[in-house]
Amino acid sequence: MTTMATDRGTAAQPARGSEIRRNELAAFLRSRRERISPEQVGLPRGVRRRTPGLRREEVAQLSAVGVTWYTWLEQARNIQVSVQVLDALARTLMLDAGERAHLFQLAGATDPTPAASCPSVTPALREMLRQLEPIPACIQNSRYDILAYNRTYGRLLCDLDAIPPEDRNCMILVYTNQEWQESVVHLEETQRLMAARLRASMAGHLGEPAWKMLLKRLETESPTFRENWERYEVVGNRNKTKEFLHPRVGHLKLEHTDLWLGPEAGARMVTYTPFDEQSRERLQKLYDFALGRA
Structure with missing residues (x-):
């Protein structure tokens, strides 16, 4: 009898821990929902609003999830939460990096979005990026997440330091970031080719949460991406000449060059070497600007 009671007590401990975590998650979501004003997300306040911050149905709508499902989440019900939904909630509630990590931890999920520091980016690779300056260079994975970059690349298409780490993705930026888009000379062609390259890369990652999350976000936030994605075009990676227009x-x-960091077409160092002398001089000016010299 003593053994049976002990077994029941041991089995109850994980269940109790899950219940505590669900309650913490519910309280955390409510607190963050209440601090976001309707105006911050482009919604009218109205005259009968009594709820501080956003209503539950507004969070659900902005995150593209069901109202009932989100209500259950705030009621600490025992339901499964996908990483795609957690990502959408984090963006709707404007969570910073620490809050985002806390959200995923409370939900018992692993955030598939690369953090500001990636284990695959070694100190030696970071030193190589620095030594390449003023040539813009970065390290990307096959999903186009920007894992590391030097100072010139950080100012080539936008102020990359001002972009949250979870949004530092070339696909996201070329389809949703106005400053990035204005820097690309042949934007429509670039967007179409990048969608085709993403489809080619995705063939080896079908069903993986991080890839599904990226695709859903692009389809939700960019009608242009949806149109290009529906073309079902496939293009492999290739080096080519690119043109950018920098405001300074x-x-x-x-010249765009991919330097693969392994035997497979995964992580790579992307470099942009000057095509002509004028571009070489302007890259030096861009580097000076990145260092605060100009």
Whole structure:
């Protein structure tokens, strides 16, 4: 009898821990929902609003989840939460990096979005990025997440330091970031080719949460991406000349080169070398600007 009682007590401990975590998750979501004003997310306040911050149905709508499902989440019900939904909630509630990590931890999930520091980016690779300056260079994975970059790359298409780490993805930026889009000379062609390359890369990652999360976000936030995605075009990676227009240094014509960091087409170092002398001089000016010299 003593053994049976002990077994029941041991089995109850994980269940109790899950219940505590669900209650903490519910309280955390409520607190963050209440601090976001309707105006911050483009919604009218109205005259009968009594709820501080956003209503539950507004969070559900902005996150593309069911109202009943989100209500259950705030009621600490025992339901499963996908990483795609957690990602959408984190963006709707404008969570910073620490809050986002807390959200995933409370939900018992692993955030598939790469953090600001990635184990695959070694100190040696970071030193290589620095030594390449003023040539813009970064390290990307096959999902186009920007894992590390040097100072020139950080100012080539936008102020990358100002972009949250979870949003530092070339696909997200080329389809949703206005400053990035204005820097690309042949934007429509670039967007179409990048969607085709993403489809080619995704063939080896079907069903993986991080890839599904990226695809859902792009389809939700960009009608242009949806249109290009529905073309079902497939293009492999290739080096080519690219043109950018920087507001401080002007037109840049650069040679794009992928340097693969392994035997498979996964992580790679992306470099942009000057195509002509004028671009070389302007890259130096961009580097000076990135260092605060200009």
